[in-house]
Ligand SMILES: [Zn+2]
């Protein structure tokens with residue numbers, strides 16, 4: 545399925561490579577008008593990392609890209625200030641779903657995202673582990689395992705990053721147990737990684753607002769999944785109280801996590817070198833802007849400074 549050689553076009557050898565001792569801060573940006581425009585939008589927003597959708601996130605219709613589109617992107621990426629590109633798979637995909645036609649569409653769509661990811665030299669495709677619907681957790685997990693295995697087998701050259709969930713008890717992956725089990729039962733290969741979202745952690749009762757709380761999260765990830773699995777951070781403030789199981793993003797510093805919380809979250813020593821993108825509403829609901837990215841970078845710097853005292 546995938547024709548791009550492994551790693552071709554990837555800017556960094558892999559996520560978390562040794563030479564970078566800072567969090568690479570950026571934002572989710574639009575690919576409107578063509579893939580290459582995402583790089584320009586990232587630069588306009590002072591991003592070091594960008595995340596994009598490979599197709600319209602609320603429709604099944606895939607965007608048809610050609611090898612020329614991929615080549616043009618890789619060329620522009622190589623000459624840009626952006627150091628990391630990741631794709632977010634569309635929200636309609638449910639790896640744990642039971643409905644056969646939905647599963648087929650989900651698999652085709654995720655496979656397409658991985659193919660685009662390999663083509664443009666993305667470091668991974670982020671996907672949510674899925675929703676139970678009417679079934680038991682065990683059955684849902686079993687289906688998610690099968691689904692992820694099939695998506696990996698159908699592609700090569702792009703990693704799959706499983707994101708921790710929030711928003712309802714009906715979702716898989718609210719904590720790290722199910723994600724660890726999912727990765728293990730899918731063979732535990734190097735193409736499987738973890739993406740954590742600050743708002744989702746907060747919604748699922750984790751303490752993301754103090755250095756001690758964040759260290760406990762990092763400890764748990766190390767114990768359950770191993771440190772190397774954590775590849776990506778989503779930075780979102782939360783409109784809701786800790787443990788509320790609601791997934792409503794707020795602009796950085798404007799929600800329950802707050803500026804002090806992000807200083808603590810971003811400065812966890814084990815998370816330096818990782819890319820981290822904002823998926824916040826931004827002014828007028830148009831997504832994170834340059835000011836938000838710069839504020840986040842400032843909070844990172846202040847957090848690191850406070851810890852070194
Ligand atoms: Zn997220």
Ligand SMILES: [Zn+2]
Nearest residue numbers: 741743744791
């Ligand atoms: Zn979310």
